[in-house]
Each structure stands twice: as C-alpha cells, then as structure tokens.
Amino acid sequence: MKDRVAVIGIGCTKFGDRFERSYEELICDAAFEAYDDAGIDPAQIEAAYLGTYLPGSGGGKAAVSLADALRLYDRPITRVENYCATGTDAFRNGCLAIAAGTYDMVLVLGAEKLKDRG
Structure with missing residues (x-):
C-alpha cells in the first residue's frame, strides 16, 4: 500500500502515578x-x-528488549529519541516506512x- 498510510488501531494507558505497573507493562498494555x-x-x-526520550527509560534497555513481551519476534524495533518531539518523530518514522513501501503494517x-524508573 505504498503512498497510503492509515491508523487502524489505538491503545493508551491511564496517565498518572503508575507505580504499580512497570515501564514494559505499560507499553504492553497500550x-x-x-x-x-x-x-x-x-x-x-x-x-x-518506540518513542522514549529519557536515556534511563526502561532501565536504559534497547527497544529490541521488548520484542518478546510485544510478541514481535524477529522484528526490528527502533528506539526514537527527539526531545519533546519524540512521540511525533516515532509516528513520522512509522508513517514514512509505510509510505515508502518498506512495510505494510507497523506499531x-x-x-x-x-x-518511577522501574
């Protein structure tokens, strides 16, 4: 589906003090x-x-360490960091990958x- 990009599903966790859930658990929930x-x-x-700005987020682990938890076995997971534009830049990277025809479906x-750095 080169040149055409659509958001087909969304997920979001509750914002706030979430000390009962780990960084990885919150990502998987969403x-x-x-x-x-x-x-x-x-x-x-x-x-x-994966857009995450702080170097210590997720214990400083690479995005690939989430592959099993997300059930994305043997798939590339790119960590994107761009200060306050991190989330937007991760979204832009995903859209560009689809628009270029590199992938048909990305997360x-x-x-x-x-x-809480837990």
Whole structure:
C-alpha cells in the first residue's frame, strides 16, 4: 500500500502515578489494546518504532528488549529519541516506512515513566 498510510488501531494507558505497573507493562498494555482495537494479531506487525526520550527509560534497555513481551519476534524495533518531539518523530518514522513501501503494517509506541524508573 505504498503512498497510503492509515491508523487502524489505538491503545493508551491511564496517565498518572503508575507505580504499580512497570515501564514494559505499560507499553504492553497500550500495544495489546491497539492490537485488539485494530483486530490484528501481533504477527502481522512488520516493525515497530518506540518513542522514549529519557536515556534511563526502561532501565536504559534497547527497544529490541521488548520484542518478546510485544510478541514481535524477529522484528526490528527502533528506539526514537527527539526531545519533546519524540512521540511525533516515532509516528513520522512509522508513517514514512509505510509510505515508502518498506512495510505494510507497523506499531508505533510512545512511553515515559518520569517519576518511577522501574
């Protein structure tokens, strides 16, 4: 579907002090809500873009460390950092990858855990 991009599903966790959920759990909660909203299986996702600004987010782990939890086995997961435009830049990267014909379906994520680095 080169040159055409659409958002087919969304997921979002509750904002606030979320000390009871880890960084990874919050990301997975939103991702699986998006999978359900779109009516797709994670196996249909060809790549993912994770927007997270703070170097220590997720314990400073690379985005690929989320592959198993997101059920994105052997898929590229790119971590995007761009100060206050991080989420928008992750979305832009996902859209450009689809518009260029590189992928047909991607997952774009944005996550920060500012008060709790757990």
